[in-house]
Amino acid sequence: xxxxxxxxxxxxxxxxxxxxxxxxxxxxxxxxxxxxxxxxxxxxxxxxxxxxxxxxxxxxxxxxxxxxxxxxxxxxxxxxxxxxxxxxxxxxxxxxxxxxxxxxxxxxxxxxxxxxxxxxxxxxxxxxxxxxxxxxxxxxxxxxxxxxxxxxxxxxxxxxxxxxxxxxxxxxxxxxxxxxxxxxxxxxxxxxxxxxxxxxxxxxxxxxxxxxxxxxxxxxxxxxxxxxxxxxxxxxxxxxxxxxxxxxxxxxxxxxxxxxxxxxxxxxxxxxxxxxxxxxxxxxxxxxxxxxxxxxxxxxxxxxxxxxxxxxxxxxxxxxxxxxxxxxxxxxxxxxxxxxxxxx
Numbered sequence: 001x002x003x004x005x006x007x008x009x010x011x012x013x014x015x016x017x018x019x020x021x022x023x024x025x026x027x028x029x030x031x032x033x034x035x036x037x038x039x040x041x042x043x044x045x046x047x048x049x050x051x052x053x054x055x056x057x058x059x060x061x062x063x064x065x066x067x068x069x070x071x072x073x074x075x076x077x078x079x080x081x082x083x084x085x086x087x088x089x090x091x092x093x094x095x096x097x098x099x100x101x102x103x104x105x106x107x108x109x110x111x112x113x114x115x116x117x118x119x120x121x122x123x124x125x126x127x128x129x130x131x132x133x134x135x136x137x138x139x140x141x142x143x144x145x146x147x148x149x150x151x152x153x154x155x156x157x158x159x160x161x162x163x164x165x166x167x168x169x170x171x172x173x174x175x176x177x178x179x180x181x182x183x184x185x186x187x188x189x190x191x192x193x194x195x196x197x198x199x200x201x202x203x204x205x206x207x208x209x210x211x212x213x214x215x216x217x218x219x220x221x222x223x224x225x226x227x228x229x230x231x232x233x234x235x236x237x238x239x240x241x242x243x244x245x246x247x248x249x250x251x252x253x254x255x256x257x258x259x260x261x262x263x264x265x266x267x268x269x270x271x272x273x274x275x276x277x278x279x280x281x282x283x284x285x286x287x288x289x290x291x292x293x294x295x296x297x298x299x300x301x302x303x304x305x306x307x308x309x310x311x312x313x314x315x316x317x318x319x320x321x322x323x324x325x326x327x328x329x330x331x332x333x334x335x336x337x338x339x340x341x342x343x344x
Contacts, residue, residue: 001182002120007039007047009113012104016041017070019063023050024074024132024169024178025096034167035180042067055095063099071136072101098130098178100138112140112151119144119183123249125338126182127163129154133175142182165208165331165338184334186249186275187212187230191237191265192256193220196280199323200253202228207331209251214244237264246272249337251330253310255280263289267296270303276333278310278326307333 011018023036038048038056040063050056055077062075077095102109119126119142126144131152141151143163149156154172159179162170167180188204190197193215201211210230214237215221221234235243237256246252252274256262262279266289269277279286286308293303311325312332 002117004037004039004048005113005116005120008102009110009117011039011041011046012102012106012110012113015104017067017104018046018102019066020100020102021048021050021059021063022098022100022130022178023095024098024167025094040064040067050095050097055097059097059099066099066101070101070103072099072138074098074132074135098132098138100130100140108151109140112142115147115150116142116182119147122183123185123187123247124183125185127179128182129159130178131175132169132178143179144183163338165335181208184208184338186247186251186334186337188251188253188330189214189244189246190253190255191215191240192254192261193217193226194255194257195319196255196322196326197253198225199320200326201226203323203327204330205229207327209330209334212244214240215256237261240265240268246274248273248275250274251276251278251333253278253280253326255310259285259289263292266306267293267298270298270306275337276307276330277305278307278329280310280322281308283309 008018008020019040021038021040023034025034036050038050039046040060042064045060050059066073075097124144124146126142129141129143129152131139139152141149143149143156143159149159158172162168163179165181165184167178169176169178187210189212190200191214193213197213201213204211205228212231212233213221213226213229214233214235216235216237218234221232223232226232233243246269252269254262254265254269256265262281266279270293290303294300307329310329311322312328314325316322316325
């Protein structure tokens with residue numbers, strides 16, 4: 001996302017008109033879902049993808065026409081068997097794509113792009129919002145808790161109930177809008193870089209979580225085994241506050257190489273204000289650690305908030321299966337967090 005909007009800003013400052021192609025909706029086995037994006041200039045695709053194949057090829061050609069006509073537009077693709085085969089899909093699917101013409105002279109869009117790039121640096125829930133009522137002159141805006149609505153004339157209170165963890169279309173006061181998350185606050189701090197963590201980080205990164213891996217062994221907190229991690233920390237488990245900040249929007253996953261290290265980390269973490277704390281382990285191990293936490297002065301009601309055994313109950317056994325169960329639980333918790341935001 002950052003690279004795409006950085007490229008868009010550069011194009012505008014360089015005097016180049018472009019088209020932002022966004023998948024608004026899809027059904028069936030389409031290669032990319034709602035929210036997939038690419039940027040197209042007069043000479044073709046600049047950055048991003050909406051899945052390749054026929055749809056992407058057609059959209060590139062349409063984008064070139066749009067740059068000449070200087071009008072945005074929408075295109076629906078009803079994929080036929082030969083097109084499905086071209087896309088490498090098992091069965092058919094439909095795709096609705098919006099092609100937004102962006103003039104380099106459009107200072108309002110440039111302001112929104114600069115806001116987006118700024119907000120991508122923050123740990124703050126935010127959403128991109130498009131006004132899609134009038135197909136040829138759609139507008140782009142954004143919403144965040146601190147900034148409110150920027151770039152669009154719309155009642156914030158009427159919009160918030162529609163802002164969730166995925167892309168959605170909705171109507172407010174007779175106008176049609178599309179929204180998708182820009183930033184979902186909170187990082188996932190994973191204590192222990194073992195086999196489950198190595199399976200977990202790619203899954204979580206793919207679904208929009210920023211992962212920080214913390215281990216006291218350099219070989220288990222390296223970029224070689226965690227190329228997708230947001231950050232890597234090699235440090236003593238006894239002094240985690242010296243190396244990582246745990247905030248109220250953060251998710252903590254504890255899966256070190258032994259019960260003693262899990263306890264050392266947990267007794268520190270439970271004195272913080274993390275949104276989620278999950279601990280791997282058997283029920284017997286958990287009961288023993290909980291007794292020690294009580295002896296350390298951690299209140300029972302705080303201990304009871306810990307998700308343990310971690311992960312959804314799907315009879316997971318292998319590291320990959322356990323990682324999937326944990327990812328499922330974090331998806332559920334994140335969705336609950338989004339619902340709480342709507343109700344505030």
